[in-house]
Amino acid sequence: MTWPTVELDPITRLRAIAAAFPNAGVGEVVLDVPFDRAWAWLMDFERTTSRFDTMVTNVRVRQRTDTTAKLVVRQRGNPFPMPFDVSIEPGFCMMRASGRLFLVLMAAVPEGDDRTRYAHAEAIPLPGLGRTRARVQRMVDADLRRLRRNIGTY
Amino acid sequence: MRAAQRGDARAIDALVRELSPLIGRICGAIALDEGEDAMQEALIAVVGNLRALREPAAVRGWARRIAVREAVRVAKRRPVTADADAVQARDVDLDTAMDVRAVLAKLSPDQRAVLVLRDLDGMAESEVASLLSVPEGTVKSRLHRARASFANRWMS
Numbered sequence: 001m002t003w004p005t006v007e008l009d010p011i012t013r014l015r016a017i018a019a020a021f022p023n024a025g026v027g028e029v030v031l032d033v034p035f036d037r038a039w040a041w042l043m044d045f046e047r048t049t050s051r052f053d054t055m056v057t058n059v060r061v062r063q064r065t066d067t068t069a070k071l072v073v074r075q076r077g078n079p080f081p082m083p084f085d086v087s088i089e090p091g092f093c094m095m096r097a098s099g100r101l102f103l104v105l106m107a108a109v110p111e112g113d114d115r116t117r118y119a120h121a122e123a124i125p126l127p128g129l130g131r132t133r134a135r136v137q138r139m140v141d142a143d144l145r146r147l148r149r150n151i152g153t154y
Numbered sequence: 155m156r157a158a159q160r161g162d163a164r165a166i167d168a169l170v171r172e173l174s175p176l177i178g179r180i181c182g183a184i185a186l187d188e189g190e191d192a193m194q195e196a197l198i199a200v201v202g203n204l205r206a207l208r209e210p211a212a213v214r215g216w217a218r219r220i221a222v223r224e225a226v227r228v229a230k231r232r233p234v235t236a237d238a239d240a241v242q243a244r245d246v247d248l249d250t251a252m253d254v255r256a257v258l259a260k261l262s263p264d265q266r267a268v269l270v271l272r273d274l275d276g277m278a279e280s281e282v283a284s285l286l287s288v289p290e291g292t293v294k295s296r297l298h299r300a301r302a303s304f305a306n307r308w309m310s
Contacts, residue, residue, distance in 0.1 A: 003182065003183045003254055003274055004186060004254065005175075005178050006177075006181050006182040006192075007178060008170070008171065008178060012193060012194045012197060013167070016170045016194070016198055017163060017167055017170060019198040019202040020166050020202065087164075094163060096164070100161070125161050
């Protein structure tokens, strides 16, 4: 006898992790691009992150494997480059800045054959910063608006 | 577990993945069509309250309690679309998940919760009563009705 069960999908995984951080901003959009193309574009950090992340001006990939990356990210208004450790799976990506200064989560699942449901979360995983949630949420909302406009472009 | 409680994102991710088969099993069997929503809400409740858990070793029992609560709540919020007539109208294949789902859909969320905890998770009736915060007699009667309903559907 087989009981009905539910598998963990990348977007649920993202929302669950984000729930740990009181200042996390979380958003979700449907992109008019098939999953494989959308995910490949999103994971091309050097060429594409600054095309949708409103805070990022430049990304350099220092190391890259199929499942990990080390990035150096330059952000608007921050004179210091920020190193990130990245773990990558199909449809799920976690980017952690050194010193727990910043956390970015990206998740995607196919939405039919031609579209992609994408979820994005950002947080400052330090205690006592719950009041910054509205600001972080505005950043995520802005990122997702830019992503919908620019997905697939270089 | 301690790292997850301190807010280490990688440890939280590992905990989410470790608990997801347990929570997915409970939410799938109790909330049925709404199982994905129930699982998401259960995981968010578990992770969001992680710091309040004083005994890390008890995390699975604590997560089970939250999953049952969320699954029943979500299932009551949106009634399940039962297609049990279709099951009765054709030869029942007892090995398919679809038939089990159709039979479960004819039970109430509270009955499904008792059945899942007792027959799927193998908990004692006293443990089920404690987890659901109901008297043991209530568990016995819900279980009896659920099993009888299950048996009737499968025999018909």
